[in-house]
Amino acid sequence: MPLVDMRDMLGHAHREGYAVGAFDLVSLEFLEGILKAAENCRAPVILSLAESHFSYYDFSIIMPAVEAAARRATVPVAIHLDHGASFERAVLGIRLGCTSVMVDASTHSFEDNSRLTRQVVEMAHACGVPVEGELGYVAGVEGEDAEHHPGEVRYTEVTEASEYVKRTGVDFLAVSIGTVHGRMQGEPRLDIDRLARINKALGIPLVIHGGTGLSDSQFKQLIDNGVAKINYYTALADIAGQSIRRNVEADARCGYTGLVKDVSEAIQHETERCIRLWGGVNRAAEVMSCATLKKEVDHVIFYNTSGITAEQVTELMHIGHETLGNIPGVRDVFTGHAIQSDAKFKHCWVVRFSDQAVVDSYKNHPAHVDYADTHFRPVAGDRITIDFEESAERRPTNQ
Numbered sequence: 001m002p003l004v005d006m007r008d009m010l011g012h013a014h015r016e017g018y019a020v021g022a023f024d025l026v027s028l029e030f031l032e033g034i035l036k037a038a039e040n041c042r043a044p045v046i047l048s049l050a051e052s053h054f055s056y057y058d059f060s061i062i063m064p065a066v067e068a069a070a071r072r073a074t075v076p077v078a079i080h081l082d083h084g085a086s087f088e089r090a091v092l093g094i095r096l097g098c099t100s101v102m103v104d105a106s107t108h109s110f111e112d113n114s115r116l117t118r119q120v121v122e123m124a125h126a127c128g129v130p131v132e133g134e135l136g137y138v139a140g141v142e143g144e145d146a147e148h149h150p151g152e153v154r155y156t157e158v159t160e161a162s163e164y165v166k167r168t169g170v171d172f173l174a175v176s177i178g179t180v181h182g183r184m185q186g187e188p189r190l191d192i193d194r195l196a197r198i199n200k201a202l203g204i205p206l207v208i209h210g211g212t213g214l215s216d217s218q219f220k221q222l223i224d225n226g227v228a229k230i231n232y233y234t235a236l237a238d239i240a241g242q243s244i245r246r247n248v249e250a251d252a253r254c255g256y257t258g259l260v261k262d263v264s265e266a267i268q269h270e271t272e273r274c275i276r277l278w279g280g281v282n283r284a285a286e287v288m289s290c291a292t293l294k295k296e297v298d299h300v301i302f303y304n305t306s307g308i309t310a311e312q313v314t315e316l317m318h319i320g321h322e323t324l325g326n327i328p329g330v331r332d333v334f335t336g337h338a339i340q341s342d343a344k345f346k347h348c349w350v351v352r353f354s355d356q357a358v359v360d361s362y363k364n365h366p367a368h369v370d371y372a373d374t375h376f377r378p379v380a381g382d383r384i385t386i387d388f389e390e391s392a393e394r395r396p397t398n399q
């Protein structure tokens with residue numbers, strides 16, 4: 001069960017002077033290649049899903065695969081929502097299994113960026129989930145994802161960054177110091193002095209977007225000055241494209257599986273190169289020894305009703321699904337009827353929380369308070385409620 005709290009993962013990297021790769025994945029081949037690279041290097045890794053890519057895959061369909069693969073890994077993994085553009089998207093990301101979220105309001109004014117980010121931080125922290133914010137703006141230049149980041153680069157100001165972190169409470173900050181999303185044009189010029197000043201002022205793990213195209217020595221300078229997470233995508237997409245084109249050239253009649261058969265390996269090689277370069281090799285055991293494992297909690301209620309009909313019980317459950325299922329940190333809602341006619345309790349709820357922190361935030365959430373007081377408690381006085389934390393022994397059964 002190597003899903004870990006990204007605060008611990010990046011805290012370790014920041015202290016020890018290396019960076020963890022956050023690799024955006026867009027298919028199962030990417031997922032497999034990235035995780036194999038991390039396993040080979042015994043390195044922590046971040047599986048990243050960027051909102052700008054959601055038109056290429058169904059976020060809610062790919063997430064169960066990402067989560068299953070992460071749980072099967074033997075190195076520490078975090079699942080991250082990259083460039084989430086709204087509060088609602090952050091809630092959805094957590095519901096679907098992201099253990100960390102980015103809120104990207106970097107195109108908004110300082111005030112609006114701070115306000116939205118603060119809102120997301122309050123919600124996410126109440127779900128046990130850390131948050132990355134962005135201040136300044138990392139534009140895109142050319143390549144697959146560049147069009148999602150139009151306009152000019154805007155550098156992060158040191159004093160604004162301090163104020164932003166204080167106001168918002170973000171755990172990690174994405175800074176703009178000269179990188180761009182997509183392919184670099186010409187020699188990239190990074191403002192390392194600015195980065196050093198931001199690092200000194202903030203003391204929290206910093207994040208670089210637009211990892212593609214930087215030189216080995218630039219990566220070293222970034223890491224030496226507080227960068228603990230490097231986002232990387234375009235180079236992986238280009239390498240996957242090259243691998244497909246090679247297969248077309250080798251056999252013009254090649255079918256789909258023949259075209260993509262080498263993609264995973266190509267992704268793996270490039271990911272391994274990055275992990276080695278960024279200092280992540282053999283860090284897995286150290287991270288595991290200091291990181292909190294992500295454990296879900298099942299909030300279980302067994303109950304009997306009084307004074308209502310079977311149809312009203314069904315309606316009670318229906319309203320509950322709608323209401324409780326939308327509370328941040330709730331991953332799933334199960335309602336059931338006992339199969340045995342002599343069962344001590346006739347009905348149940350099993351509400352799955354993303355984290356133990358949700359036990360309190362769920363209980364106090366206005367939607368829960370209203371539902372419980374108005375609909376449930378008046379007719380379900382006979383009940384027991386227990387919160388169960390997932391045991392550390394939980395293993396996927398598909399290995």
Ligand code: 13P
Binds near residue numbers: 145181208234
């Ligand atoms: P590149 O595509 O330039 O590697 O940047 C990726 C990124 O920053 C995703 O958030």
